[in-house]
Amino acid sequence: MQIGSLDGPPDPPEVLSLLEQYGAVRIASFSRDESGIDLQRLATSLDTPSAEDFTVSCTAPLVTRVESLADPKLDTEGLPIKSTSAVEFACHTDEFYLPEPAKIVMLQCVRPDPHGGGDTILSALPNFLPLISGETRKLLSRRAFLTDFGLTQILSRVAGEWEIRYNRDQIERFPVTSEVQLALEELEHSANETRCLLRLEAGDCLVLDNRTLLHGRTEFRPNSPRLFLRARVKSSER
Numbered sequence: 001m002q003i004g005s006l007d008g009p010p011d012p013p014e015v016l017s018l019l020e021q022y023g024a025v026r027i028a029s030f031s032r033d034e035s036g037i038d039l040q041r042l043a044t045s046l047d048t049p050s051a052e053d054f055t056v057s058c059t060a061p062l063v064t065r066v067e068s069l070a071d072p073k074l075d076t077e078g079l080p081i082k083s084t085s086a087v088e089f090a091c092h093t094d095e096f097y098l099p100e101p102a103k104i105v106m107l108q109c110v111r112p113d114p115h116g117g118g119d120t121i122l123s124a125l126p127n128f129l130p131l132i133s134g135e136t137r138k139l140l141s142r143r144a145f146l147t148d149f150g151l152t153q154i155l156s157r158v159a160g161e162w163e164i165r166y167n168r169d170q171i172e173r174f175p176v177t178s179e180v181q182l183a184l185e186e187l188e189h190s191a192n193e194t195r196c197l198l199r200l201e202a203g204d205c206l207v208l209d210n211r212t213l214l215h216g217r218t219e220f221r222p223n224s225p226r227l228f229l230r231a232r233v234k235s236s237e238r
């Protein structure tokens with residue numbers, strides 16, 4: 001898969017235009033700052049940063065630390081939150097649990113895992129959608145998936161463009177039929193067929209379209225100093 005690439009201090013309109021074109025933009029040498037100030041500034045320049053992320057805040061209040069903690073944080077069900085642990089984080093979109101998920105997710109690599117773990121996984125919907133059968137597409141487009149805010153769908157067509165919201169762990173917090181289970185398997189199998197791995201370097205920042213791209217990361221050692229920062233951006237339009 002092709003991704004947009006930029007070097008150095010980014011020009012927001014250029015980031016947005018590459019994002020539109022590729023669904024993912026890598027900004028090399030963006031910043032190694034771990035206070036989150038630089039990432040928050042970039043997020044603010046793109047649109048409205050999401051203020052719904054309370055996992056582990058940085059100095060910059062709209063930015064979250066993604067790192068392996070000795071005691072990973074627990075979600076409302078008492079399960080470890082993957083962004084605070086070192087386990088593999090399978091492909092997903094962010095904010096599945098919100099009625100209007102963020103349109104952009106930004107991940108800044110402050111320190112990669114020195115042992116070669118924690119690679120970024122990307123899979124673009126336009127690449128894997130053709131691999132999914134018509135029947136499964138239809139099933140995943142039904143507003144039949146339970147969340148805390150009510151029912152939602154995994155695939156949707158907005159102004160002629162396909163969009164996705166997907167987080168298997170969150171979908172399976174509620175009972176799913178074996179038919180749905182199979183459809184989720186097919187979706188993941190297709191996404192895995194077209195996935196690519198990316199190794200971010202210290203200071204790189206990845207800007208992702210959270211409506212057309214799944215992202216994740218491979219596992220790494222629990223005591224790794226790997227540190228990523230995360231910000232999410234809402235659309236002021238919808």
Ligand SMILES: O=C(O)CCC(=O)C(=O)O
Pocket residue numbers: 066083089094107118119120215216217228230
């Ligand atoms: O650790 C990473 O590279 C990705 C983390 C992530 O996807 C998340 O926190 O939502």
Ligand SMILES: [Fe+2]
Pocket residue numbers: 092093094105215
């Ligand atoms: Fe994520």
